[in-house]
Amino acid sequence: MSSRENILSAIRGVSIAPKSLPEIPDFRLSGELVETFTQSILGNKGEVLTKVEFDNWLPNAKFSKIISLSSHFQNESTISLPEDPHELEDLGLAILDGQFGVAENGAIWLEDSNLGLRALPFITEHLVIVLNRKNLVETMHQGYNLIGNAESGFGLFIAGPSKTADIEQSLVIGAHGAKSLRVVLV
Amino acid sequence: MSHPENATEFLKDQAKAKWHDETLWFVRDKRDRISKTIPEWEQLREIASQIKDNVLANLGSYLEDFERNAQKNGIKVHWAANGEEHNQLVLDILQKQNCTAIVKSKSILTEECHLNPFLEKHGVEVVDTDLGERIVQFLNQPPSHIVLPAIHLKKGEISDLFHEKLHTEKGNEDPSYLTNAARIHLREKFLKAKVAITGVNFGIAETGEFVVCTNEGNADMGVHLADVHIACMGIEKILPRRKDLGVFLRLLARSATGQPVTNYNSHFRSPSPGKEMHIILVDNGRTAQLAREKFKNSLKCIRCGACMNTCPIYRRSGGFSYGSTVPGPIGSILSPGLDMKKHSTLPFASTLCGSCSDVCPVKINIHEQLYEWRQEITKTHGEFGKGLSMKLANGIFKSPLAYKISGNLMRSALKALPDSLIYHPLNTWGKNRNLPETPKESFQQWYQKNRS
C-alpha cells in the first residue's frame, strides 16, 4: 500500500463520533470604520495617508525606481514590470491597489490581479497600498465573505511592513520584506 | 537527559532565566490584553474548537477533498507516512531540479522530521530564513520556542555570533543593526535559491489552498523568487471551509504574540505560470495520536505558542529542557505519543495549574491530558516516572475528582503544597521557582476538607 492509502486507512480505522460544523456568526465591530482601520495600521507600524499627503510625500522621497500598478496613480512608474522578479532587487517603491481593508486588524486583501508579480510587495524596499475608503469592512468574517469563492491563484492579507522581534523581543521594522507600508485612502 | 536535569542547567544563569521568565510573561500579558478587546473572544475559541472537532471526525474525507482540489489547481500532492519519507520526497524534488541550495521558512514540521541534517548529508545547503531560526541555525541549535525561536538568547550572544558569521562590528548589540545585517545576508540567499520550502498554517479542504502566516515576509520572499515551492503540512492542519480562516486568523496572532494579525497572510491556490508548487502531507505519528481517545484533541493545536508563554514551568526552564521539537505544555502531550520512554518526564514538567488550557485558542484540555499521560506513564513505565517525587505528589494528584473540581482550585492547591514537597530535592522543577500567587482562603478550605 502507498503511504496515502496507509494514512487514509489508519484514519478510517479510528471511529470518532460525528461532530457538526458550527455556523460562524457574522461578528461585527463597534466604532467608526476609517478611524478603527487607521488605528490598526498604526499599531502594525504602518501609516495612513490621504491622497494629498501622498502627493506631497512622493516627490520628496526621491525614489529612482518605482512601479505603480495602481489605477489611481497611473503615471508614477519609472520602470516597467519585468518578467523575472529577480530584476526587482533594487526596486525602491511599489504602489498597488488593495481590494478591501479590515478595520479590526488593518489587513488589506490583494490578489494576483493587483500584484503583477507575487514577489512585488515583498522585494520592494517600500510599499504603498491604495485603498478606497468605501472598501473597508469590520472584521475578518466580512473579509472572507467578500473573498467568497474567488479563484485567484494567490491572494494575501498585508497588514503592515515586514517586522521581527526575534532579537530580545525588540521590534525592528524591515526584516526581509518592505521596510514601510503606507496606505493611501482615496 | 530528563526535563528536571535540563531545567537545572538552564537555571544556572539566574539573570538570564529571570529575563526569559519575564519576557514570556510580557508576551502572555499582551495576549490577554488584546483578547479582552474582542467581546466574542470566548465564542471564537469555542467555534474554533468545534471546527477542529469536526475536522478530527472527518479527517480522511477532508484530506481527500483537499488533495483533489489542490490537484485541480495544479499543485502536486504527496503523502508521507513519517519523517524519513517526507525528507526523501523533498530530496527527490530537489534532485530533479539539480538544486543544491534552498531557503526554508519557519516550519516546525521540518524540524520534527529532521530535514536539515538529512539534506545537508546529501550535499544540499539549507538556509533557514526566519531571523530567529537563522540565529539558532548558526548555533547548530533547534528553536527553543515554536513562535520565538531564539527567545533563549540575549542580544550580546547574537551580536557575538553575527560578528563571527556576518562580520558585524564587534560589540554592536543594536537589534536594528543586527537585523539589517541578517537582511542583507539573507537577501542574497533568497535571490539565489531555486527551491523554497515553507510550512503551512492552514490547508483548506473546499478550495485546495493553503495559508502561510509570517511577520517578516520571509516565506513569501523565498517562494515567489524560487521556481519551485515545497510546502510541508501535518495532516491535522486541515480546515473545512475558506471562511473558517476568519475565525482562525482572528485567534492565531492574538494568541501568539498579542498582535491583531500577522503582517503577511498568504493564500496559495495555484503556482505562478511556469512554476511548480508541491505539498507534502505528513503523518509522522498523527494518525496514532488520533487513535488515542484521551489525547486526540492535541491534534487541534494551531502552534500559537500561547501555552508556552503562560506556563510557569516553561518560562522558568526554557524550551531546550524539554528535549522535544515542540516544547512546553502542548509538546509534553504530543511527544510521549511519539516516544514514551524518551519523553517520560515531560508530563511531569507541569504544575497542572491549567493556565495552558485557559489560553489555548482551540480549547485543548492540555492540563488534563498532562494528567492522563502521568497515569499512562506511571502505569506502564513506572521506572521512568518520577519515582518518589511522584509518590509524594500522589496525595494531591491521585484523586481525579479533586483534580477536576477546577483548574483554579488546583492552582491554589499547588501554591500551598508544603514547601517540603515543592522544594524537595527530588522535585527538581520546584527549585528556584515561585508558583503563581493564589487566593489563600479558598485553598485552606479545600485543604481542610480534603486532607483526610
Ligand code: SF4
Ligand atoms: S496547544 Fe493551544 S495554546 Fe498551545 S500552541 Fe497549540 S494552539 Fe497554542
